[in-house]
Each structure stands twice: as structure tokens, then as C-alpha cells.
Amino acid sequence: MFKNLKIIDLSTVLAGPSVGSFFAELGAEVIKIEHPEHPDVTRSWKLPNEDKNSAISAYFSSINYKKVYQQLNLKNSEDRSQLFELVKLADVVLMNFKLGDQEKLQIYDAKLHELNPRLIIGKINGFGVKSDRVAYDLILQAETGIMSMNGTPESGPVKMPIALIDVLAAHHLKEGILIxxxxxxxxxxxxxxxxxxxxxxxxxxxxxxxxxxxxxxxHVPQRIGSLHPNIAPYGELFQTSDHKTITFAIGSHRHFMQLCTFLGISEIAEDQRFSSTQERVKNRVDLFEILNEKVKQYKADEILHYMHQNYVPCGEVKDLAAVFKTPAAQEMIRKENINGIETKRVSGIAFKVEKK
Structure with a gap:
């Protein structure tokens, strides 16, 4: 799709590199530039069981796919000249320098556009173009309200277990570049x-x-675990008779009636406390107690089969070992040999183009 596109990736960590991987997976030539002595820091972000002597990590592999790697010290005039030669033939340059670092390296936007007037420069920053704050995903989750909402009343604020803000920023930059x-x-x-x-x-x-x-x-959202402030039952966790955990996303009264029918408690759909989405939110604790007593009498597969057949949103809570046993997740895995090591990651492409 982008086989004639050439991208220079000067970025590090997650957001910028994932943009480069996105285009590489779609066929673009992506050249990742790293400092010879101080390469992308995520090469060293390793789990305890990873090889400490390896030049790559699983984290690094997750967002560096199908790239060509080149070492340049951009403080060095000769190396910088090599970058400029690459820029002349490039379509896109990606970067996530801190405020002032572009100037220190003498790779101003104006200079790059002078070398290549049609060049698209894509940048990631933390708190805006005028801020020099060091920005990691955790800090953004803390300062934008996400951690304050995430977790339970007992847990205190909790970060998302993925670098969600980096992922979102990368998607926004992809959109801008595509436009x-x-x-x-x-x-x-x-x-x-x-x-x-x-x-x-x-x-x-x-x-x-x-x-x-x-x-x-x-309304200032409070920590309510997996619950939804506007919908119930939604996010409550139920244990089945075979000790599996399932959850429901009951978004309409029809969904609720189907659930009640299966559980043999159709009458509560007419109960004033549960007669509308808003009433169910008000009385969600009483509702959970009623549903929980019934759900634990069934096996997970019994419930899931019925709900899927009747288009009621319901799912089993799975860990990643269970997720990657499914054919759908297996299809998302991408492999690549980097430095003699077989690496794996999930695809950055979630859309599918239908063939006629």
C-alpha cells in the first residue's frame, strides 16, 4: 500500500516508533536512526527473564517492525550530513525530541524543509510545543484524570496496564500524516x-x-472498578459454577430482558427498580446480588453461548495466555528476525480491506 513511501524515524520509546511500524507494516521503507552509544532506551526495558546481553527487548520489538536500522550521532557534522542526504529523498520524518533538542542538533524544521520542500514532519511531544517537561505515559495518565477514575474505592488511583496515552497519541499522529x-x-x-x-x-x-x-x-468520576457510570449491569464480575469470571455490557432494555429470561427471572425486568437503564444504575448493588445468585448456577459456556446467540454483550475475563490461544489473536501476531533473534508482536493494523 505504501511501498513507495520513505520514512526517517528519529523517535524513541513507544508513540513515535509505533507510527513508523504502522507504515512499515503497510509496505513503507522505514529507516530508524539511533545514536551509536545511546540507542533507543526501550532496547534495555527487559523483563527479568530476558537475556541481559541481547541488543533488543520484547518491549522494543513491539513497536519496531520491518525497519532498517542505522546509527548516526547527530551532534557530529558528518553524521548529520548523512541524515540530510536521507531527508532529501524522504516523504516523512518522525521525531519526539524535547524542547530545544532540535536546535541543539541543528535539524530545524526550516532546514529540513529547505532540503525537501514536500517533506511531512511528524512530531510527538509531552505537554505541548512550548513545554520542556519530560513526559512518560504514567505521568500523563496521572495528570489528565485517567488514573483518578481507574481502580476501585479500595485500590486508590491505578494506571492502565499499557501505555495507553502513547498509543492514542500515535494514532492521532498517523491520522495527521495520512491527511x-x-x-x-x-x-x-x-x-x-x-x-x-x-x-x-x-x-x-x-x-x-x-x-x-x-x-x-x-459529575466528577470516582473509582468504580470496571463499572460504567451510565449503564448497569455493565462491568460487574460474576463467577460461574465452573469457576470462570464473566461480565455483561447490558446497553439496552432488550439486552436486560434477554438476560433475565435466560436466568429465569423475567419478572425483575418489570420491577420499578430495574425498569430502565437509569433505574438500574441507581439500584445496581441490589441488581448485582439478584443476578449473581443466578449466574453462579451456570457454567460459563452455557451463558456465553446463549448470550452470543441472542446478541447480548457478554464475555469471559481472559488473561493473555488464553487470549493468544484464540485463532483471531493468532492472526494478529507478526514475526521478524532482528539481530538473529526471532521477535514477535501484534499487528499495528486493525482494519481489513474487503476484496471484491
Whole structure:
């Protein structure tokens, strides 16, 4: 799809490199530039059981796929000249330098556009183009309200177990670059642009309904575990007779009636306490106690089969070992040999193009 696209990836850690991997997986030539003595720090982010002498880690592998690696010290004029030669033939340059570092390395946007007037420069920063704060995903989750909402009343604030803000920022930058590539195609008058995405803006943008709940109703979300503030039952965890954990996302009254029918308690769908989504949220504790007594009488597969057949959202809570036993997840695995080591990661491409 992008076999004629050339990208220079100067970024490190997760957000920027994952943008490069996205385009590489779609056929682009992606050259990742690393400092000879101080390469991408995620090469060293290893689990205790990983080889401490290896030049790569599972973390690094997850967002560096199908790239060509080149070592350049951009403080060195000769190495910088090599970068400039690459830029002349590139379509996109990715970077996530701290404020002022571009200037220190003498790779200003203006210089890059002078070398290549049609160049698209994609940038990731932490708290905006004028901030020099060091930004890691955890800090953004803390400062944008996400940790305050995540967890239970007993747990205190909890971070998401993935670098969610990095992932979101990467998606926003992909969108911006794709728009520019579309605008550039066939446009001889196109002038190169610099697109920047801050982790902060990406995080706030992701607050969606929780933000609206606050902005419109002055509702400050509290930690309620997996529960949903607007829907019930939604996120409550139920143990089945075969000791599996399942959960429901009952988004409509029809869903609720189907659930009650299966459990043999159709009458509670008419109970005033549970007669609407709003009432079920108000009385979710009483509702959980009623449902829980019934759910634990069934095996997980019995419940899941019925719910799937009747289009009621229901799922088993699985760990990653169980997830990657499924054919759908297996299809998402991508392998590549890097430095003589077989690496694995999940695809950065979630869309599918239907063939006619």
C-alpha cells in the first residue's frame, strides 16, 4: 500500500516508533536512526527473564517492525550530513525530541524543509510545543484524570496496564500524516508541513463521555472498578459454577430482558427498580446480588453461548495466555528476525480491506 513511501524515524520509546511500524507494516521503507552509544532506551526495558546481553527487548520489538536500522550521532557534522542526504529523498520524518533538542542538533524544521520542500514532519511531544517537561505515559495518565477514575474505592488511583496515552497519541499522529499524504498526492504545489501531537491533548481527547459527564453535569468520576457510570449491569464480575469470571455490557432494555429470561427471572425486568437503564444504575448493588445468585448456577459456556446467540454483550475475563490461544489473536501476531533473534508482536493494523 505504501511501498513507495520513505520514512526517517528519529523517535524513541513507544508513540513515535509505533507510527513508523504502522507504515512499515503497510509496505513503507522505514529507516530508524539511533545514536551509536545511546540507542533507543526501550532496547534495555527487559523483563527479568530476558537475556541481559541481547541488543533488543520484547518491549522494543513491539513497536519496531520491518525497519532498517542505522546509527548516526547527530551532534557530529558528518553524521548529520548523512541524515540530510536521507531527508532529501524522504516523504516523512518522525521525531519526539524535547524542547530545544532540535536546535541543539541543528535539524530545524526550516532546514529540513529547505532540503525537501514536500517533506511531512511528524512530531510527538509531552505537554505541548512550548513545554520542556519530560513526559512518560504514567505521568500523563496521572495528570489528565485517567488514573483518578481507574481502580476501585479500595485500590486508590491505578494506571492502565499499557501505555495507553502513547498509543492514542500515535494514532492521532498517523491520522495527521495520512491527511497530509492525501493532500500531497498529485498536488505539485504542495508545501511540506510539520504536524505535532502532544500526549496531553491525546489523553484529554480520549476522555469523551467522562468529560461530557463532567462538563454538562458537573459529575466528577470516582473509582468504580470496571463499572460504567451510565449503564448497569455493565462491568460487574460474576463467577460461574465452573469457576470462570464473566461480565455483561447490558446497553439496552432488550439486552436486560434477554438476560433475565435466560436466568429465569423475567419478572425483575418489570420491577420499578430495574425498569430502565437509569433505574438500574441507581439500584445496581441490589441488581448485582439478584443476578449473581443466578449466574453462579451456570457454567460459563452455557451463558456465553446463549448470550452470543441472542446478541447480548457478554464475555469471559481472559488473561493473555488464553487470549493468544484464540485463532483471531493468532492472526494478529507478526514475526521478524532482528539481530538473529526471532521477535514477535501484534499487528499495528486493525482494519481489513474487503476484496471484491
Amino acid at each position: 497530509e499524504l492525501f493532500d500531497r498526492k498529485g498536488n505539485s504545489a504542495y508545501k511540506g508541513k510539520s504536524i505535532s501531537v502532544s500526549l496531553y491533548d491525546a489523553a484529554v481527547s480520549s476522555l469523551v463521555n467522562q468529560a461530557a459527564n463532567y462538563l454538562m453535569n458537573n
